[in-house]
Amino acid sequence: MIAMYTIFNCIFLCSYWILIALVTFRVLVKRRAVPSSMAWLLVIYILPLIGVITYLLFGESNLGKQRSSRSRIAWLSTVRRIQILKTYKHIFSTEHSAIATSLFKLCEHRQGIGALKGNKIQLFRKTNDAIASLIKDIELAQHSIDMVFYIWESGGLVDHVIKKLIMAAKRGIQCRIILDSAGCTSFFNSSYPNIMRQAGVNVVEALHVNLLRIFLRRMDLRQHRKMVLIDEHIAYAGSMNMVDPQLFKKNIGVGQWIDIMVRIDGPATSVMSIIFSSDWEIETGQHVLLPLLLNTRVMAAHELIPTGHTIQIIPSGPGCPEGIIHQILLISLYEARKKLIITTPYLVPSDDLLHAICTAAQRGVEVHIIIPKHNDSLLVNWASRAFFSELLQAGVLIHQFQNGLLHVKSVLVDQQLSLIGTVNLDTRSLWLNFEITLVIDSQEFSNELEKTQQHYISHSRVIDPQIWANRPYWERVIERLFYFLSPLL
Known part of the structure; x- marks a missing residue:
């Protein structure tokens, strides 16, 4: 024995x-x-x-065997779609601001496609206004409505969107919706998905959370994009999930979620259509035929405006050029000469990004970082604090927003270059999830974004470096503990 x-x-x-x-x-x-x-x-x-x-x-970005295979096939389809799009040479920008030139060159080299000009842009600072505009566009849709969201939670304003989608599907509009399984748990446990599907709305649960397959695919790899496409020439993108901010997570004590959304009408939406088609193929295996994606009718709908905005669309995550959004952020930070304003709900930057932010401040750039006073992640909240001392010593102004959970992800460089999208300054967004970022080279639009950011600053409290240096030692111990875990967050 x-x-x-x-x-x-x-x-x-x-x-x-x-x-x-x-x-x-x-x-x-x-x-x-x-x-x-x-x-x-x-x-x-x-x-x-x-x-x-x-x-x-x-520990590893494992998409799963089936999705990995689909991703490789989808990438080949994406390359073909990009080649077709590039034949419409009149929609591509050849003149950029000095700040944007190197960034756009990198995107053209790594993604195979440059920035597109002649776009109409509208910035929505309030979720209510963004949803009201979206409802109007759904009502006017003639051919297709495609959506991708990380979180979709019924109730309030969202029920109006669901009602309009059902009505659109019944009048023959193709409606396709990709929703992340983890982010939409409560929605998929409700009766709404079946009601929508029975009405003809094709609702797909992306990256399904399955405990029986936890070692075969990374469960925290999520579909984090927030994107809407209508008739392949109107698009929405930004930080907003499909939730009513007056109802969403009311009981966690952080206040209403504050988001922004951008509405685009113009050639840039063709790239977003390519991104959606790739996501749809990866998740469902259904190939979207090229003639339905890019054809003369669709391209003719893009009326180029001589004074329109130039936009570079950057998808990131599985199937995209590795580390591209990290490179884009680094270039943007190093290009800053006068002023840099960053808003992010989760501040856990890589060493390279931290160094770039501090270097900008140390070479005389006025650097502002706006974060929420409280957010919905205790781990990230403490991990973020571990970076404050180094940032403050470099001269960075850190503003803690007091009026809710500031969920906006934006970077403004020298009142000229704007980055808006779904990417948080943390490991998960930079290296793992499916994300999307809009890079807008426009002083006019940047002025609008700066007004929004200044509004956030006016409702924030700046951290005093002296007071911060005298914080209790027990707080420093907790910060260092979570700083140790920051590469894993």
């Missing part, structure tokens, strides 16, 4: 250390930032079994 126990114990220990060695090898051979690798190794060796399981669940 003792011999059997000894043999079993030896087998268990050998298997255990072989597993540790294999996971360590995977961490070391995976190309990633050194701090991230070190954090994973420390977690694995300090909490061996928990660390190994955690790494297998969240």
